[in-house]
Amino acid sequence: MSESIKYNLDESQIPKFWYNLVADLPTPPPPVLHPGTHQPVGPADLEPLFPMSLIMQEVSTEREVEIPEPVREIYRQWRVTPLYRARRLEKALDTPARIYYKYEGVSPAGSHKPNTAVAQAFYNKQAGVKRIATETGAGQWGSSLAFAGAVFGIEIEVFMVRVSYNQKPYRRAMMETYGARCVPSPSRETLSGRAILDQNPDHPGSLGIAISEAVEVAAQRDDTKYALGSVLNHVLLHQTVIGQESIAQMEVADDYPDIVVGCTGGGSNFAGIAFPFIGAQLRGGKNVRVIAVEPAACPSLTRGRYAYDFGDTAHLTPLTMMHTLGSTFTPPGFHAGGLRYHGMAPLVSHLRQLGLIEARAYHQTKCFEAGVAFARAEGIIPAPEANHAVRGAIDEAIRCREEGVSRSILLNLCGHGHLDMQAYADYAAGRLVDQEYDESELAMALSGLPTV
Amino acid sequence: MSESIKYNLDESQIPKFWYNLVADLPTPPPPVLHPGTHQPVGPADLEPLFPMSLIMQEVSTEREVEIPEPVREIYRQWRVTPLYRARRLEKALDTPARIYYKYEGVSPAGSHKPNTAVAQAFYNKQAGVKRIATETGAGQWGSSLAFAGAVFGIEIEVFMVRVSYNQKPYRRAMMETYGARCVPSPSRETLSGRAILDQNPDHPGSLGIAISEAVEVAAQRDDTKYALGSVLNHVLLHQTVIGQESIAQMEVADDYPDIVVGCTGGGSNFAGIAFPFIGAQLRGGKNVRVIAVEPAACPSLTRGRYAYDFGDTAHLTPLTMMHTLGSTFTPPGFHAGGLRYHGMAPLVSHLRQLGLIEARAYHQTKCFEAGVAFARAEGIIPAPEANHAVRGAIDEAIRCREEGVSRSILLNLCGHGHLDMQAYADYAAGRLVDQEYDESELAMALSGLPTV
Numbered sequence: 001m002s003e004s005i006k007y008n009l010d011e012s013q014i015p016k017f018w019y020n021l022v023a024d025l026p027t028p029p030p031p032v033l034h035p036g037t038h039q040p041v042g043p044a045d046l047e048p049l050f051p052m053s054l055i056m057q058e059v060s061t062e063r064e065v066e067i068p069e070p071v072r073e074i075y076r077q078w079r080v081t082p083l084y085r086a087r088r089l090e091k092a093l094d095t096p097a098r099i100y101y102k103y104e105g106v107s108p109a110g111s112h113k114p115n116t117a118v119a120q121a122f123y124n125k126q127a128g129v130k131r132i133a134t135e136t137g138a139g140q141w142g143s144s145l146a147f148a149g150a151v152f153g154i155e156i157e158v159f160m161v162r163v164s165y166n167q168k169p170y171r172r173a174m175m176e177t178y179g180a181r182c183v184p185s186p187s188r189e190t191l192s193g194r195a196i197l198d199q200n201p202d203h204p205g206s207l208g209i210a211i212s213e214a215v216e217v218a219a220q221r222d223d224t225k226y227a228l229g230s231v232l233n234h235v236l237l238h239q240t241v242i243g244q245e246s247i248a249q250m251e252v253a254d255d256y257p258d259i260v261v262g263c264t265g266g267g268s269n270f271a272g273i274a275f276p277f278i279g280a281q282l283r284g285g286k287n288v289r290v291i292a293v294e295p296a297a298c299p300s301l302t303r304g305r306y307a308y309d310f311g312d313t314a315h316l317t318p319l320t321m322m323h324t325l326g327s328t329f330t331p332p333g334f335h336a337g338g339l340r341y342h343g344m345a346p347l348v349s350h351l352r353q354l355g356l357i358e359a360r361a362y363h364q365t366k367c368f369e370a371g372v373a374f375a376r377a378e379g380i381i382p383a384p385e386a387n388h389a390v391r392g393a394i395d396e397a398i399r400c401r402e403e404g405v406s407r408s409i410l411l412n413l414c415g416h417g418h419l420d421m422q423a424y425a426d427y428a429a430g431r432l433v434d435q436e437y438d439e440s441e442l443a444m445a446l447s448g449l450p451t452v
Numbered sequence: 453m454s455e456s457i458k459y460n461l462d463e464s465q466i467p468k469f470w471y472n473l474v475a476d477l478p479t480p481p482p483p484v485l486h487p488g489t490h491q492p493v494g495p496a497d498l499e500p501l502f503p504m505s506l507i508m509q510e511v512s513t514e515r516e517v518e519i520p521e522p523v524r525e526i527y528r529q530w531r532v533t534p535l536y537r538a539r540r541l542e543k544a545l546d547t548p549a550r551i552y553y554k555y556e557g558v559s560p561a562g563s564h565k566p567n568t569a570v571a572q573a574f575y576n577k578q579a580g581v582k583r584i585a586t587e588t589g590a591g592q593w594g595s596s597l598a599f600a601g602a603v604f605g606i607e608i609e610v611f612m613v614r615v616s617y618n619q620k621p622y623r624r625a626m627m628e629t630y631g632a633r634c635v636p637s638p639s640r641e642t643l644s645g646r647a648i649l650d651q652n653p654d655h656p657g658s659l660g661i662a663i664s665e666a667v668e669v670a671a672q673r674d675d676t677k678y679a680l681g682s683v684l685n686h687v688l689l690h691q692t693v694i695g696q697e698s699i700a701q702m703e704v705a706d707d708y709p710d711i712v713v714g715c716t717g718g719g720s721n722f723a724g725i726a727f728p729f730i731g732a733q734l735r736g737g738k739n740v741r742v743i744a745v746e747p748a749a750c751p752s753l754t755r756g757r758y759a760y761d762f763g764d765t766a767h768l769t770p771l772t773m774m775h776t777l778g779s780t781f782t783p784p785g786f787h788a789g790g791l792r793y794h795g796m797a798p799l800v801s802h803l804r805q806l807g808l809i810e811a812r813a814y815h816q817t818k819c820f821e822a823g824v825a826f827a828r829a830e831g832i833i834p835a836p837e838a839n840h841a842v843r844g845a846i847d848e849a850i851r852c853r854e855e856g857v858s859r860s861i862l863l864n865l866c867g868h869g870h871l872d873m874q875a876y877a878d879y880a881a882g883r884l885v886d887q888e889y890d891e892s893e894l895a896m897a898l899s900g901l902p903t904v
Contacts, residue, residue, distance in 0.1 A: 004528075005525070005528060005529060006463065006528055006529060008462070008463060010460070011460060013459065021467065071458070076456075076457060076458055077457060077458060077536070077831065084529070088603070095531045106558055108830075108831035108832050109831075110870060119805040147831050150827075150828040150829075150831070151540070151831060169873070169874065169877050170870070170873035170874070170877075171873075172877070173874070173876045173877035174833065174870075174873055175878075176876075176877075176880050177824055177827050177828075177833055177873075177876045177880070178827060178828060181603075181827055252650040363497060372629055375602075376629075376630060376631050377602075377631060378560075379529065379560035379561075379599050379602070379603060380560050381560075381629055383624065411643050416870075418622070418626075418868075418870040418871050419869070419870050419873070421621070421622035421623075421625040421626055421629075422621065422622070422625070423518045424626075424628075425621050425622075425624070425625035425628075428625065428628050428629070
């Protein structure tokens with residue numbers, strides 16, 4: 001085995017296609033339903049929101065979807081992203097485990113989100129779209145789409161959850177630096193926003209509300225489409241460059257993961273690293289334990305119901321079958337804002353039902369503890385979201401030590417924490433609290449699930 | 453010429469030695485003087501502050517100084533750093549110029565500073581040093597040394613200018629996440645700090661005061677040494693990996709710069725990119741125009757006096773011949789905190805005297821204007837310091853357009869701005885003011901220069 005800490009690929013090895021896991025699944029995921037008729041939606045139903053090329057990717061069953069050359073041209077700026085062997089962390093943990101991490105924080109926006117933002121902006125530009133409306137929670141997605149919009153010359157309008165808009169001026173400044181318009185949500189610019197503000201002018205907002213506002217804007221304006229940063233099939237598809245590169249890099253390392261770990265909010269970075277490995281397994285390759293790590297305060301995979309639900313609060317989206325805490329569930333305000341969503345990607349949920357992935361939930365202080373240990377050993381300060389994956393990987397490495405077994409563990413370090421240092425300051429000062437969600441609120445949100 | 457946007461090197465091409473410009477200079481720089489005797493200092497005079505290996509590098513006249521393998525091992529984590537052709541920026545500027553940028557923001561700390569922090573931590577560890585004391589202004593250097601200290605297991609104590617300590621909690625959180633101790637300066641932990649606080653308990657601090665405190669601590673404790681993040685010869689030496697890699701990458705691009713641009717505060721990132729090109733020219737290679745860009749509010753190279761001066765406020769350091777605004781000069785509080793130093797590196801100053809480099813000064817709003825244009829075209833948001841280099845390069849590219857000439861321009865993008873987004877928010881809101889320094893204060897500071 002090589003003694004390296006970093007496994008490089010030539011830029012000619014940037015994947016030429018996105019990998020579509022649906023082609024290899026033993027059973028297809030349940031269909032997406034129209035919110036009114038409860039009948040499966042067709043491509044035409046989604047046309048007000050997305051360009052047809054993305055809709056066709058959403059419903060594709062082809063194994064390989066070609067990456068257009070202009071998208072690969074932008075990818076080339078930061079891809080192939082590095083895959084590291086965490087030798088110093090292994091030493092600090094005194095573990096026989098071999099820990100690898102794929103690092104997506106080298107993108108211009110500092111996370112994995114540009115992998116799909118660039119693709120979505122490209123297809124919208126190709127379709128003659130002038131403006132894209134979207135939502136953002138903590139701001140990773142909004143800033144990534146703003147970057148992609150600047151590259152392709154598309155106006156970006158971001159509805160940012162109001163509490164984050166006020167608390168995270170750095171992310172907002174990023175979006176505006178890229179030239180995007182950033183609006184605190186709920187806003188008075190939409191019917192759904194006004195309805196909420198009329199009831200409560202100080203409403204802090206939620207991801208579900210911001211989605212409603214962005215969808216409403218896109219549906220109303222002819223020159224405007226909508227974009228989502230996670231959950232949907234085509235978004236997860238675009239992220240599979242992460243796992244494909246990882247497979248090639250693990251080959252350079254002359255190793256193969258026994259365990260793959262990713263954090264899950266909507267599911268996109270997890271899908272990005274995991275799907276290509278799961279696909280390889282389904283096609284007869286080596287078995288891999290795949291672990292999804294989610295926040296204990298927003299535990300859709302471990303505590304949610306597998307049911308049809310809306311993606312937003314105002315119930316403007318189609319119904320998807322997924323692990324959900326209910327579209328009215330509002331998680332506590334923990335620091336990993338990118339994981340604060342009531343639902344889980346339908347494809348990830350389907351994998352859980354098929355028994356192809358495991359899921360576990362951690363509270364945030366244990367994740368920050370892991371993140372600080374990682375930073376001191378490896379030098380990279382992970383984003384609060386990524387700390388969940390780090391925690392999961394460290395716990396598996398500790399198990400290896402306890403069992404005296406050397407396993408190969410690969411985690412997706414989906415972003416750096418330079419824009420979230422306040423969270424680390426709070427952790428260091430002992431101000432981080434492990435918030436519990438409200439059990440009665442969860443019960444109420446679940447009781448409000450649509451009957452299909 | 454290749455159509456690429458990124459010029460890769462194999463990691464085997466990480467330089468094996470640092471390049472020492474002194475070996476190729478037509479005349480050596482003036483000697484460093486003892487603050488008491490005004491006689492040239494010998495290595496023994498510096499021993500309380502630095503390990504002997506670094507002192508020998510400080511006075512070395514060898515052209516090549518070998519990079520120890522453990523340092524290259526850490527470099528490998530992020531080096532070779534990318535060199536890009538800024539094709540989208542060229543298009544946005546409608547210029548025939550070929551603009552290249554070397555990007556140092558991919559390091560764990562987000563800037564070029566770890567290039568020397570890792571080297572300094574290594575040599576201190578080798579010398580059995582237990583603790584390193586240092587100062588930091590905005591925090592780039594402090595966080596980089598904190599990272600290096602974590603890697604090599606050395607305690608790091610950072611005296612951080614108090615106004616930055618309060619205004620920049622993100623950088624402080626970084627240092628503490630890496631395990632460093634961060635003390636607001638002036639502090640009550642040193643004689644020089646107490647003397648200032650006794651006069652003014654609310655003193656905002658300055659880089660010169662923080663240096664005095666760190667030097668004092670290092671001089672007093674047997675197990676503690678001092679480290680500086682810029683200015684000194686050995687610090688500039690360590691940064692030459694930037695320029696050496698750039699020369700090899702420009703070769704891959706089948707091009708060579710007509711103009712090299714870097715921003716200057718203490719001079720380290722500028723030296724890093726420029727010295728290898730200047731050395732090549734001095735050895736008979738192609739002529740290169742080298743431009744140092746500094747803040748108009750702290751213009752040591754363009755408005756300072758070339759004279760012997762102290763590096764700190766309490767006058768504990770040796771005297772060096774440099775362009776200086778006077779050790780008591782306090783620049784206005786502009787956003788590029790990394791460039792707020794009264795003096796310029798002696799080697800950079802010497803080059804200016806020899807006519808081997810040009811210098812120009814810009815106010816900050818013009819630099820942020822350039823930084824926003826760069827971000828929208830290239831996707832990377834530059835650090836406020838780096839915006840000075842971007843401004844310089846853009847102005848040269850505009851000149852190319854006006855003159856109808858295609859020149860090759862290489863700039864050092866020394867760090868990303870993710871930890872400085874408040875500055876961009878202030879710029880977008882029109883809150884950035886182009887502060888002028890106080891002419892009478894400059895006159896007074898210059899009149900206080902030591903007579904040598």
